[in-house]
Amino acid sequence: MLGCAPTERPQSRALDISGANYGLDFHLWDPQGHERSLSDFRGKVVMLFFGFVQCADVCPAAMYRGAEALKLLGDDGSRVQGLFVTLDPERDTAEIVKAYAEVFHPSFVGLRADLQRTQETAKHFKVYFRKVPGGGGSYSLDHTAITYVYDPAGRLRLALRSEMSAQEVANDLARLLPAAPTPAPVPARSASTGVGV
Amino acid sequence: MALRCTRRERWRVGGLAVVAMLLLALAPALSRMQAAADPLAWVQVCTAGGLVQAQTQPDGEPMPNPAEHLRLGHGATASLQAHAHALPTADVVLAQPNRPGHEPPVGQPEAAAQAPLWRQAQARAPPWV
Numbered sequence: 001m002l003g004c005a006p007t008e009r010p011q012s013r014a015l016d017i018s019g020a021n022y023g024l025d026f027h028l029w030d031p032q033g034h035e036r037s038l039s040d041f042r043g044k045v046v047m048l049f050f051g052f053v054q055c056a057d058v059c060p061a062a063m064y065r066g067a068e069a070l071k072l073l074g075d076d077g078s079r080v081q082g083l084f085v086t087l088d089p090e091r092d093t094a095e096i097v098k099a100y101a102e103v104f105h106p107s108f109v110g111l112r113a114d115l116q117r118t119q120e121t122a123k124h125f126k127v128y129f130r131k132v133p134g135g136g137g138s139y140s141l142d143h144t145a146i147t148y149v150y151d152p153a154g155r156l157r158l159a160l161r162s163e164m165s166a167q168e169v170a171n172d173l174a175r176l177l178p179a180a181p182t183p184a185p186v187p188a189r190s191a192s193t194g195v196g197v
Numbered sequence: 198m199a200l201r202c203t204r205r206e207r208w209r210v211g212g213l214a215v216v217a218m219l220l221l222a223l224a225p226a227l228s229r230m231q232a233a234a235d236p237l238a239w240v241q242v243c244t245a246g247g248l249v250q251a252q253t254q255p256d257g258e259p260m261p262n263p264a265e266h267l268r269l270g271h272g273a274t275a276s277l278q279a280h281a282h283a284l285p286t287a288d289v290v291l292a293q294p295n296r297p298g299h300e301p302p303v304g305q306p307e308a309a310a311q312a313p314l315w316r317q318a319q320a321r322a323p324p325w326v
Binding site: 140 | 236237240241242243244245247248253
């Protein structure tokens with residue numbers, strides 16, 4: 001009977017990577033030219049996105065989902081920091097990264113570095129990316145589609161899958177916030193508007 | 198012509214069969230153990246051809262063998278891109294002046310999902326027995 005008792009804690013679809021020996025820290029630059037590391041955001045739950053501005057598939061969906069999750073958290077959303085790290089520093093200038101991150105949520109911070117630092121950072125975070133040449137001298141990037149989540153102590157805790165909803169992300173973020181209540185579920189969207197990000 | 202097997206050969210074949218059955222039975226458990234050891238053994242990779250589930254090497258690089266990859270299809274916002282290889286560069290887009298009455302919405306617009314043509318159709322009844 002005990003095994004059949006319903007649990008109040010909702011199941012998470014995020015990957016629990018607590019104790020991972022990668023993704024421990026970064027040293028990147030914000031649009032104002034200040035070097036930022038993970039310790040600068042100590043005390044907040046950090047959502048770390050890797051992507052590039054021209055990505056039309058996973059990156060905007062993940063960023064939008066992150067912003068939606070912050071809204072769902074209400075006041076606790078201010079205790080979550082979204083960080084976007086560009087994997088395409090050759091095209092994504094500081095101004096572009098800033099504009100891109102802030103269009104999703106004004107509190108999101110865009111980070112970048114030169115190509116070598118970007119490659120080193122990506123390797124340390126087990127983030128894969130590769131240029132795919134296209135027509136007209138343009139190119140796209142294949143890249144790992146994962147959002148990392150750190151707890152307020154700066155420890156890597158979760159890897160969010162791309163198919164998770166904003167509500168699921170908000171639930172996971174709320175669990176990492178000390179003494180934070182789980183946000184009320186949003187009403188189910190109709191099939192014609194549900195994007196599932 | 199009858200095929201003769203010695204007792205020793207029968208034991209060998211039987212033993213192999215038992216080992217094979219054991220490995221088959223233990224395969225899910227072994228797979229879970231491997232996944233628990235490295236949760237990022239399989240990662241989702243965003244590619245120009247859509248999202249793929251790829252098995253990774255220890256350094257995070259996806260396995261080179263395409264057969265190891267599972268295609269998951271495009272994300273919802275990819276429909277905004279149509280078949281273009283990549284969007285125009287952001288600096289070009291940001292430099293475009295907004296026409297009056299055509300200001301972009303704040304935030305990322307949601308891709309309108311197409312309702313299936315059969316949405317009005319009644320659910321099928323189970324076959325009458």
